[in-house]
Structure formats: structure tokens, C-alpha cells
Amino acid sequence: MKNMNTLLFVLILSGAAFAYADDAPYESTYKPLPYTNTIFRNANIYDGDGNEFQNTDLFIRDGKIIAIGKDLPGSSDFIEIDASNKWITPGIIDIHSHMGVYPAPSVRTSSDGNEATSPVTADVWAEHSIWVQDPQFALALKGGVTTFHVLPGSANLIGGRGVTAKNLQRNTINSMKYPNAPHSLKMACGENPKRVYGNRNQAPSTRMGNIAGYRKSWIKAEAYLSRLDEYEAKSDEAKEIGYKPTRDLELDTLAGVLRGEILVHNHCYRADEMAMMIDVAKEFNYKITAFHHAVEAYKIADLLAENNICAALWADWWGFKHEAYDMVQANVAIVDQAKNGTGCAIVHSDSEIGIQHLNQEASKALSAGLKAGYEITKARAMKWITSNPAKAAGIYNETGSLKVGKNADVVLWSKNPFSVYALAEKVYIDGAIAFDKESGLEPNSDFDTGILNPTKNRIKE
Amino acid sequence: MKNKNLLFLTLVIFNIHFITAQSIVIKNATIYNGIDDTPFSGNILIEDGLIKRVSESSLQADEIIDVGGKIVTPGFIASDTEIGIVEIGALDVTRDDESNIYSIGFSIHDAFNPNSTLIPWNRANGITSAITLPRNTSSPIGGLGSFFVLDSNLKISSEPDMVMIGRIGGSSSSSRAEMLSLTDDILAFAFSISSSDMKTNLDIDALIDSSSIANFLELKARDVKALHKLINKKMPIIIKSNRASDILKLIEIKEKYDLNLIIMGAQEASLVADQLAESKIPLIVNPINNIPNSFDELASNINLSSRLEDEGILLMFNASRDHNYHLIRQGAGIAVANGMSYGGAIKALSSNVATAFNIQDRGTIKQGKVADLIVWEADPLEPSSMPEKVFINGIDMDLTTRSSRLTDRYTKNLDKPNTYRN
Numbered sequence: 097m098k099n100m101n102t103l104l105f106v107l108i109l110s111g112a113a114f115a116y117a118d119d120a121p122y123e124s125t126y127k128p129l130p131y132t133n134t135i136f137r138n139a140n141i142y143d144g145d146g147n148e149f150q151n152t153d154l155f156i157r158d159g160k161i162i163a164i165g166k167d168l169p170g171s172s173d174f175i176e177i178d179a180s181n182k183w184i185t186p187g188i189i190d191i192h193s194h195m196g197v198y199p200a201p202s203v204r205t206s207s208d209g210n211e212a213t214s215p216v217t218a219d220v221w222a223e224h225s226i227w228v229q230d231p232q233f234a235l236a237l238k239g240g241v242t243t244f245h246v247l248p249g250s251a252n253l254i255g256g257r258g259v260t261a262k263n264l265q266r267n268t269i270n271s272m273k274y275p276n277a278p279h280s281l282k283m284a285c286g287e288n289p290k291r292v293y294g295n296r297n298q299a300p301s302t303r304m305g306n307i308a309g310y311r312k313s314w315i316k317a318e319a320y321l322s323r324l325d326e327y328e329a330k331s332d333e334a335k336e337i338g339y340k341p342t343r344d345l346e347l348d349t350l351a352g353v354l355r356g357e358i359l360v361h362n363h364c365y366r367a368d369e370m371a372m373m374i375d376v377a378k379e380f381n382y383k384i385t386a387f388h389h390a391v392e393a394y395k396i397a398d399l400l401a402e403n404n405i406c407a408a409l410w411a412d413w414w415g416f417k418h419e420a421y422d423m424v425q426a427n428v429a430i431v432d433q434a435k436n437g438t439g440c441a442i443v444h445s446d447s448e449i450g451i452q453h454l455n456q457e458a459s460k461a462l463s464a465g466l467k468a469g470y471e472i473t474k475a476r477a478m479k480w481i482t483s484n485p486a487k488a489a490g491i492y493n494e495t496g497s498l499k500v501g502k503n504a505d506v507v508l509w510s511k512n513p514f515s516v517y518a519l520a521e522k523v524y525i526d527g528a529i530a531f532d533k534e535s536g537l538e539p540n541s542d543f544d545t546g547i548l549n550p551t552k553n554r555i556k557e
Numbered sequence: 558m559k560n561k562n563l564l565f566l567t568l569v570i571f572n573i574h575f576i577t578a579q580s581i582v583i584k585n586a587t588i589y590n591g592i593d594d595t596p597f598s599g600n601i602l603i604e605d606g607l608i609k610r611v612s613e614s615s616l617q618a619d620e621i622i623d624v625g626g627k628i629v630t631p632g633f634i635a636s637d638t639e640i641g642i643v644e645i646g647a648l649d650v651t652r653d654d655e656s657n658i659y660s661i662g663f664s665i666h667d668a669f670n671p672n673s674t675l676i677p678w679n680r681a682n683g684i685t686s687a688i689t690l691p692r693n694t695s696s697p698i699g700g701l702g703s704f705f706v707l708d709s710n711l712k713i714s715s716e717p718d719m720v721m722i723g724r725i726g727g728s729s730s731s732s733r734a735e736m737l738s739l740t741d742d743i744l745a746f747a748f749s750i751s752s753s754d755m756k757t758n759l760d761i762d763a764l765i766d767s768s769s770i771a772n773f774l775e776l777k778a779r780d781v782k783a784l785h786k787l788i789n790k791k792m793p794i795i796i797k798s799n800r801a802s803d804i805l806k807l808i809e810i811k812e813k814y815d816l817n818l819i820i821m822g823a824q825e826a827s828l829v830a831d832q833l834a835e836s837k838i839p840l841i842v843n844p845i846n847n848i849p850n851s852f853d854e855l856a857s858n859i860n861l862s863s864r865l866e867d868e869g870i871l872l873m874f875n876a877s878r879d880h881n882y883h884l885i886r887q888g889a890g891i892a893v894a895n896g897m898s899y900g901g902a903i904k905a906l907s908s909n910v911a912t913a914f915n916i917q918d919r920g921t922i923k924q925g926k927v928a929d930l931i932v933w934e935a936d937p938l939e940p941s942s943m944p945e946k947v948f949i950n951g952i953d954m955d956l957t958t959r960s961s962r963l964t965d966r967y968t969k970n971l972d973k974p975n976t977y978r979n
Contacts, residue, residue, distance in 0.1 A: 200849050231849055287647070394967050395975075414960075415675070415880035416646035424964040448848050449877060456887060456940055463941035468968050516890030516939050548828075548855045555847075555858050 122223075124273035126262055129528035133157045135170055136508065139179035144186035144482035144497035148475035154184055156504035159527035163500060177522075183512050185478055186498050187242025187263075187505030187525065190451050191361075191408045191485035192388050192444040195233055196226030196246055196261075196269075200448060210249035211256060215293050215300060216313050218281065219345035220256035222246045226269045229541040231554065232448045233265045237531050237539065239452030240507040240520040243274060245489045247388075250284035250363040251292045253300065253309040257349055258282050258361060260489045264525055265539050278490040280385070281353050283310065285364035285373060286419050307372060314380040317350030324351060359385040359490055361408075365419035367395035374403055386442065386488045391420045394427045397434035406440035406488045407431045411460040428458075428480060429465020429472060442488060443480040454481045455513040462514065474514050503527070580604040580618035581951070583932065586629040591908035591921035594900030601629065603928040606951035610924055622946070624932050631907040631922050632685025632929030632949060633937075635882040636841050636914070637795075637821060637875035640679060640687045641669040641705060646879055654692045661699035661743070662779030665691045666717040671709055674959045675880055680707045681956040682883030683937060683944045685929040686919060688910075690722050690795070696774065697736040698723035698743055698794065701783055704916060706929075708949045720819075720914065721787055723796040725803050726853045737806055742770045744814045747784035755785060791817040793914055795841065800853040801828040808836050819913055821875065824854035827861055830868040839871035839913040844892035845884075846877055862905075863896030871913060872905045890938035902938060927951070 119125050134156050141149040141164070155163040155174070170176060197209035208225035211217045226246060236244065242263050248255035258280035261272040285306060294301030300309050323341040330338065352358035360377070364370045364387045377384050386406040387393065391414065393400060393407040400407055409431065414423030424430075432441035443458045445451050462477040486496020495503045504527035511518040523531040531538050544554035581603040588611065589596045602610040602618055610616055642665050644651035653668035669689065679687070690702035700722045706714035725736050746768050755761055761778040765771040771781070786792045796807055799822045808829075811818040820826070821841040826833055833840065847859040858864075865872055874892075876884040889902040911920025918927045928951035935942035947954045966978045 201851050201854070203851070235847060394964075397967075412881055412884075413878055415644070418645050418648055421645060422963055424960050424967070426964045426968065430964075430967060447878075448850075449845055452847075453845070453887075453891070456891075459939075459941045460887075463943070464964075467943070468964050514941065516887060517894045519894055554849065554855055 119270070123270065124275040125268070125270045126264075126273060126275050127271070128159055128526035129264065129530060131158050131527045132524070132529045133174045133527070134524070135168070135174045135176045136179040136184055137176060139182060139184040139508075140512070141184045141498065142475050142478040142513070143499070144478055145499065146473070146476045146479055148473065151180075154498065154506070156506060156524065156527045159504055161498055161500055161502050161504050161506075164498060177508070179508060182521070183509040183518070184498070185240070185455075185507050185509065185513055186482040186496055187507055187523065188240045188454050188481050189485040189489065189496060190236070190241050190244040190444065190454060191386065191442050191488050192446050193236075193244040193246050193451060194249065194446070195236065195244060195448065195451070196228065196230045197222055197248065198448075199227045199230035200232050210251040212249075212251035212292055215252050215289055215298075215309055216254045216346065217248075217252050217256050218254045218313070218347070218349040220248060221259065221279075222248045222257060222282075223259040223269045223273065226259075226261075228265065228267060228269055228272065229543045231541045231543050232451075233263055234539045234541060234544070235448070236451045237263050237523055238520060240455065240509070240513075240523055241451055242505040242507070242523060242525045242530075243486075243489070243491070243495060244451070245280065245361075245485070247280065247282045247361060250282070250288045253284060253289045253306055254313055254350075255282040255284060257358070260491060262525055264530060265541055274489075274491060278357060278359050279349075279352065280359045280361045280489070281349060283360060283362040283373075285362065285369045286366060287417050288363070303369065307376065310373075310376050311379070313350060314354075314376070314382075317347050317354055318380065320344060320347035321351040321354050353382050354380065356383070359383075359488070361386050361388055361488070363388045365389050365391045365417070367392035371396055371399060374399065374405070385490075386440075388444065389420070389446070391423050391427070394424055394430040395422075397431045397439055400431060401435035401439040404440070406442055406484060408442040408444040408485070408488065409461070410445065411443060411457040411464075425460065425464030426468035426470075428461035429468060429470050432465070432472065432476070432480070433470050440484050440487065441480050442484045444485075455509075455518065456516055457481075459514040459516075474512075477514070579620060580609070581620045581622060581953070582616045582618040583629060583930065584615070584621050584623045585626055586624050586932070587626055588922055589628065589630045589900070589903045590923060591631045591904055592923065594898065596628070598626070601922065601928075601930065603930075603948065603951045606928055608922060608924055608926050608928050608930075611922060622932075624945075627945065628933045628935075628937060629922070630903055630931050630933065630937055631920055632931055632947065633683050633883075633885065633906040634910040634916070634920055635679065635684045635687040635875070635885060636873045636910045638679075638687045638689050638882045639879060640675045640689050640707070640882065641671065641673050642689055642691070643879070644670070644673055644675070655694070656691075659777060659779055660694045660696045660774065661721070662701065662777065662781070662783035663691055663694065663699065664701045664703070664718045664779070665689060666701075666703040666715065669703070669705060669713060669715065671711050671713050675882075676707045676709050677956075677958045678880070678960060679883050680709075680947055680949070680954060681944065681958050681961070682881075683886060683931050683933075683947070684883050685931070685947065685949050686916075687882065688720060688914065690720070693722065693724045693797070696743070697725060697740045698796070699780070702795070704914065706949060708952070708954070714950070716916075718783070718786075719792065721783060721792060721794040723794060725796055725798045725807060726800060727851055733803060737803075737810075740810060741813075743774070743784070744810065744816075746770050747788045748814055750781065750785060751788040753785075755782065787816070788814065791815075793817045793819055795819045795821050797821045798853075799824040799851070801825040801856065803853070804829050805832060808832055808838065811836060811838065822854075824861070825856040826870075827858065827864045828856055830865055830870065833865075834868040834870050837871075839873065839909070840865060841873045841875050843875050843877055844888040844895075844897075859891070859895050862892035862902075866897050866901050871909050872901070873910050873913060874905050884940070886938055887940035890940065893938060899938070
């Protein structure tokens with residue numbers, strides 16, 4: 097018996113070594129659930145690229161979308177689902193989430209979203225704060241969210257790296273990370289950094305202090321990058337003689353932005369500050385992928401479109417801060433329609449509740465846009481929570497719309513998803529069913545297990 | 558018992574400013590009157606600020622507004638707001654929701670700003686009146702809320718200090734047992750003075766001097782008067798509480814002191830729904846909040862409203878995001894999507910608030926009530942659907958908001974520089 101235990105132990109050890117040996121540190125080890133190859137018949141579809149198809153079939157196999165069309169021939173290899181009078185959309189993508197870094201319950205011991213100890217903390221990575229047992233993941237999944245982008249908070253001018261994850265709860269963050277998705281860099285304008293550090297009699301305490309703070313950091317990053325480039329340009333022999341520049345975690349991240357490998361996501365409310373941030377980006381030759389919150393984006397919608405910058409916006413939240421006072425509900429629509437409809441609008445919620453109803457947030461934004469006189473279809477508005485956030489997260493080639501060859505991230509809705517009464521009935525991630533209202537298949541975190549009543553899960557009967 | 562009922566605090570606010578005595582008929586309406594579960598087709602006659610008749614046959618008036626079958630509901634009443642006392646959340650100089658001196662008797666009534674931008678905004682989204690509550694004090698019970706009509710008139714229509722607030726639950730500073738004991742002590746003091754003569758502040762000072770708890774809490778005359786009203790007038794008291802065990806304790810306290818108790822939050826109410834129904838405690842819940850946001854809220858569930866409705870509990874809604882108190886409509890829609898009845902959800906936004914707070918003249922579409930009405934462009938529980946017309950005190954309100962003005966500035970007359978647009 098003792099020997100057997102030892103043998104087992106050795107097997108486990110070698111198994112573990114085998115499983116982890118090939119993985120580079122910090123890289124995604126994500127594996128999809130077993131594929132559920134499925135034909136959805138007679139569905140109404142918003143494809144996420146701006147198109148609507150009625151009474152159309154959708155085929156998913158081996159994790160991918162393999163066909164969309166009418167009256168496609170069937171096969172016994174597929175589960176067939178009658179989707180008549182129902183709606184299919186791509187899996188919803190939340191571009192601004194703090195799930196895991198501000199998990200539920202909201203308690204001091206796991207509020208890990210803001211490293212508010214220095215105004216520039218480009219060295220921290222949000223993924224190193226994520227609590228994988230956060231019960232909010234499963235709630236978001238039931239709202240159709242298949243992918244989410246987690247950012248550090250906005251206390252700092254430069255808050256650290258964000259990460260994109262699949263909404264499949266796992267025991268390690270690496271096994272949830274979206275394979276090959278780029279990192280992002282969180283930056284923040286305005287009231288938050290100047291309040292946090294100003295209250296400590298430390299820079300920045302003003303908006304001009306904010307701008308100086310970013311510029312000083314980029315100057316350091318430029319110097320670091322040129323040292324790296326200089327070293328890498330050397331011949332192998334020269335490299336052996338010289339010293340490799342000492343790694344600096346903070347500057348690694350900033351250099352990653354300057355090299356175009358890391359996408360800048362910039363929390364910024366006021367129009368005049370966004371315009372200034374565009375100047376900072378020009379000065380140091382980096383690109384801003386998206387402004388977040390951007391309550392005043394409508395005031396500079398053309399400027400955003402010209403610079404190919406997305407804006408991730410609330411449908412209607414306002415007034416909690418002075419810089420959030422000039423809210424208009426048509427903000428999303430105005431950004432979307434800028435420069436002949438070339439604007440990139442994203443609907444976000446920045447809320448553990450709102451993330452469960454992003455379809456309704458898009459619906460409110462659409463309604464306001466129509467009232468402001470724009471002609472916007474529901475199919476186009478669906479882009480605000482699917483393909484546009486996919487582009488901003490750098491994963492549009494793989495997900496964010498229902499195109500043949502893309503990942504089968506799919507939601508089946510009971511009704512038109514622009515209605516408050518629509519519920520997600522089935523949610524697929526990479527062609528595998530992750531939530532099924534009908535059969536009761538849904539994830540439960542360890543947190544949910546036996547906590548209110550030892551014989552039950554938290555919210556299951 | 559009958560006499561005692563007469564003592565109940567009843568709210569009849571008739572401080573109405575008539576612009577015109579012109580009568581109006583809203584014709585061809587699909588009416589959810591806040592009383593019946595199902596709608597009916599009919600016409601509503603508005604005269605002198607009141608609903609004069611509701612009829613299926615045609616009615617005559619100076620002005621006829623044919624709404625072509627659109628839904629008409631009572632003006633919705635938000636039961637948990639900071640409207641009029643907080644303009645910008647993070648800007649202290651625009652906040653009037655707390656006091657360093659008064660606790661139990663702290664009234665926010667006189668701070669109310671009828672020119673707040675929140676008023677046109679929530680009105681244009683279907684809220685015609687609201688209960689404004691102060692921030693919770695350090696005392697487990699304390700602070701007085703007032704009821705306001707959202708007509709933007711500088712001469713405000715209100716019912717001052719018509720509800721007390723309180724809070725029981727987990728906290729980083731002290732045990733919930735301490736909060737419960739303190740609540741019991743304060744209420745015992747309130748009960749002991751209920752038959753006292755309180756003609757002058759000197760009388761009240763004597764009462765405070767004779768009570769160790771009143772002394773300890775450094776109560777002022779205003780605090781004692783508020784407690785007197787709580788017991789003698791059966792003023793409603795909203796206590797924020799979530800955990801099932803705390804809710805059961807609150808039921809005991811309600812029975813012991815015969816309180817007019819309303820519980821807010823109530824995230825674990827479904828675990829004690831029988832007891833809540835039996836003691837007829839109305840609840841203010843946020844139907845959209847299913848987050849186990851604290852260890853008091855582990856039973857948070859999107860089905861909460863539906864389960865409580867099934868037990869026959871009187872429900873009202875609040876919304877989690879400040880400023881947009883109208884989002885109780887979206888919450889109501891989500892409650893319906895998750896099993897609540899449609900008629901029940903409409904009542905939770907209107908007549909249930911009037912019932913729970915004894916607001917006698919509003920909350921339903923019925924002959925004799927004040928004409929607070931909404932004509933909806935479509936389903937009022939769809940957040941994409943907006944009011945087409947809002948009547949407050951029978952007046953057809955302007956629906957312009959600062960937000961709609963800013964929208965116009967950036968979508969119209971674009972040939973002019975923006976600062977020279979309207």
C-alpha cells in the first residue's frame with residue numbers, strides 16, 4: 097500500500113511536469129470544453145459585422161463556425177436545435193471588466209484592482225490579481241458574455257497591463273487567458289489620479305501634472321527601447337562582449353506599447369483631455385486603441401474617427417463625478433456615425449451587474465441614437481458589443497462575429513436581444529456549450545459551493 | 558384600532574400650481590391604472606390638476622389628446638433616491654445628504670434643490686415623484702427622508718420628513734448584535750416617551766436627561782421629535798438589511814414596537830419570505846442586483862422579485878446606479894423577464910409605493926387622484942422606450958433635459974461653431 101502510494105505520487109509528479117513543461121511562463125494554457133457540434137435551424141441572426149439574416153441555419157463544428165445559410169443539408173453528426181423565432185448573436189465581449197480583480201463579495205482582502213502606491217505602475221499585470229473563483233464570471237456568462245478584457249483600475253496615470261480572458265472559469269488564470277491575445281496598457285486621465293495622489297501631496301495633483309507624468313514616463317520608455325534596439329542590433333559576438341540592458345518591468349510594458357505589441361486603453365472622460373492624450377500619443381509615436389468611459393466623446397467624435405480610436409461608453413451613467421456631468425445618451429450613436437459611419441463605438445458597463453445585460457445597454461444607446469435622428473440598424477448596433485470590442489482587444493480575426501472559420505462563440509437568445517425580456521438560453525465558447533438554461537448546465541465557482549447551505553450551491557435550488 | 562388608523566401618517570400633497578384650468582382628455586389609451594393587473598382601453602379626463610373621470614366611453618374637454626392605443630401608466634414613484642440633495646456624487650459642495658450634528662432627526666427637506674438637473678432627467682424618463690433619503694448616519698436608525706413632486710417648481714410640492722431610515726448588517730466597525738441592541742434601546746426610549754407632553758424643547762430636554770441612551774447618543778430635540786413621530790404617527794421606517802437572519806430580527810423588532818417597517822435591500826428575503834409575508838412588511842429591492850456583493854447577500858438571485866411576488870409581498874424597486882433612478886423601469890423589465898407578472902411590476906413602480914408610504918393622492922389612475930400620468934411611446938418596461946408625454950399635477954410637462962440640449966448642440970446646426978449653437 098505504501099509502495100503504491102509512492103508510485104502514485106511519482107506518477108502525479110511526472111504528469112504535472114509533463115503538463116507544464118512546454119508552457120512558457122505566463123502564457124495561455126487555455127483548452128476548450130469538449131465540442132458540441134451543432135446545427136441551429138431557422139434562426140434570426142445578427143452576425144456582429146452589421147448584418148441581419150432571418151430564418152437562417154448556422155453550423156458549428158470542432159470549435160469553429162463552418163457554415164451560415166438557408167436550408168443547408170444536415171448530418172447525423174450534429175445536434176440539431178430548432179431556433180425558430182429565436183435569435184443568435186456572437187458571444188458578447190466586454191471590453192471593460194474588473195471581474196476577478198474586484199470580485200464578489202466586495203471585500204478588502206480581494207480588492208486587487210488598483211496598485212495605488214505610485215502614479216506609474218506599468219509593471220503590474222491585472223492577471224496577477226484575478227481571483228479565479230469570482231462568482232461574477234458565471235453570472236456574466238448567463239448574460240451571453242464569452243470573452244472579457246480585465247483592466248487595472250484608474251487610480252494611476254499608468255495602471256498596468258490588462259488581459260483578455262475566455263469566460264470559462266478555471267483554477268488558474270493562465271488556463272482562462274485568451275490564447276495569443278495582446279496585452280493592453282491601462283492609462284487614466286482626469287480626476288482619479290490627481291485626486292488619489294493630490295490628496296497625498298504628491299504629483300500629480302492637477303491635470304497638467306497628469307500630462308507631465310505621462311510624458312516623463314514615455315521619455316524613459318523611449319530611452320529604454322533604444323538601448324534594447326541597440327543591443328539587439330549587435331552581432332552575436334558583440335552581444336557576448338557587451339552587457340544586455342538590465343530588464344525593467346515597468347519599461348518592458350511601455351516599450352511594448354511603443355513597439356505596437358501592447359494596446360493602449362485609456363480611461364478618459366472629458367473631450368479636451370482626450371484631445372490632449374492624442375497629442376501625447378503623437379509625440380511618442382504610439383497608438384491609442386480605445387478611450388474608456390469617454391462621457392464627452394460625442395464632442396470630438398470626428399477626431400476619434402480620424403485617429404481610428406474606439407470609444408467604450410456607457411449607455412447612460414453620469415453625474416457621479418464632475419467629469420461625468422455632460423452625459424448624452426446619444427454618445428454611442430454619435431461616435432458610431434462620425435465621419436460617415438467610420439467611428440468605432442463600444443458599449444461597456446464597468447459594472448458586475450451591467451455586464452450581464454450589455455444587450456440592453458446597447459438597446460438604450462440605439463434608442464437614443466434613433467431619437468437623435470440617426471438611421472442605425474439593430475444589426476449595426478450589435479457591433480457595439482461584439483466585433484468592435486473584439487477589434488479593440490486585438491482578437492477580431494478569431495471572434496466577435498459569426499463568420500465561417502471564426503471561433504464558434506455563439507449565444508442563442510429567447511427573443512430579440514434588444515428587448516429587456518430576452519434571455520440567453522444557450523451560450524457556446526469555442527463551439528462547446530458552456531451555459532444551457534434548458535438542461536441547467538452552468539458553472540458554479542468554489543465560492544458558490546455549499547456556502548449558504550452545505551448541501552446546495554449558492555443560487556441553485 | 559379604528560381611531561389608531563386615523564393617526565397614521567397620511568400624505569395628501571395639494572400644493573399644486575395651476576398654469577391653466579383647461580381640461581384635457583387623454584383619448585384611446587391602454588391604461589394600466591396601478592390597481593388592476595390587466596390594462597383596459599379608455600379615456601382619462603384631467604381637470605384642475607386631478608383625474609376627474611376614467612371611462613371607456615368618450616369624454617369631452619378643452620383639449621383632446623388622442624394617443625392611439627399607447628400605454629398610459631401612473632407617473633412612476635422612485636422610493637429610494639438622492640434627487641435634489643446630490644448634484645455631483647464626488648463633489649462634496651454639491652452634496653446635502655449628511656449632518657455632523659443631527660442623527661435620528663436629521664431632515665434633508667430644506668436642502669432640496671428644485672433646479673437640480675436630476676429632476677428633468679428622471680422626469681423625462683418617467684419618474685414624476687420621489688422619496689429622497691439622506692445618507693445613513695452612524696446610528697443604526699436615523700435620518701429622515703422626504704417626498705417630492707418632480708415638477709421643477711421653486712415653490713416645492715413635498716411631504717417633509719415622512720420616513721425614517723436605518724441600517725442593520727455586517728460592518729467593519731461593530732457587531733450587528735450591537736446595532737440590533739442599539740436599535741432596540743432607541744426604540745424602547747421612543748416607546749417610553751410616546752405619551753409624553755412635548756410642548757416645548759424644555760420638556761424634551763427633560764426627557765433626554767432622564768434617559769441614559771438618549772444621553773449617550775447626545776440626542777437633540779429634533780431627534781426626539783422624530784422618534785415621537787415614528788411611534789405615535791406610525792411614520793414608515795426603511796431599514797436597509799440583507800441577511801436572512803437580520804431580516805428575522807427586524808420582524809421581531811417590528812412586532813415589539815408596532816413599527817411601520819419597510820425593508821430595503823433584502824437580498825436574502827426569499828429565504829424568509831413566509832415570515833415577511835405574514836408580518837406584511839413591504840420591501841424595496843433592486844431586481845437587477847444578483848451579485849453576492851457582501852457576506853450578507855449570498856442568496857442574491859435574479860429571481861428575487863418573482864419569488865417575493867409569489868408570496869404576496871408588497872414590492873417596490875430601487876436602482877443601483879445613482880442619478881438614473883428611472884432605471885427602476887429596466888429593473889422591472891428584468892424582473893418580468895425572470896418570472897414576475899407584468900401588472901405586478903407596474904404596481905411596484907407606482908401604486909405599491911403610494912400604499913407603503915401612505916401617499917394617498919398619487920400612484921394610481923383613478924377618479925379623484927392627482928393627474929400624474931405618463932403616455933409611453935411603447936412598453937414602459939423596455940428601457941429603450943421613453944415617455945411621449947408626462948403629466949404632473951395635470952400639467953403637460955416639458956421633456957427637455959440638459960442632456961437633450963447637449964445632444965442638440967452636437968447634432969444640429971453643425972455649420973456654426975459649437976459655442977454659438979443653441
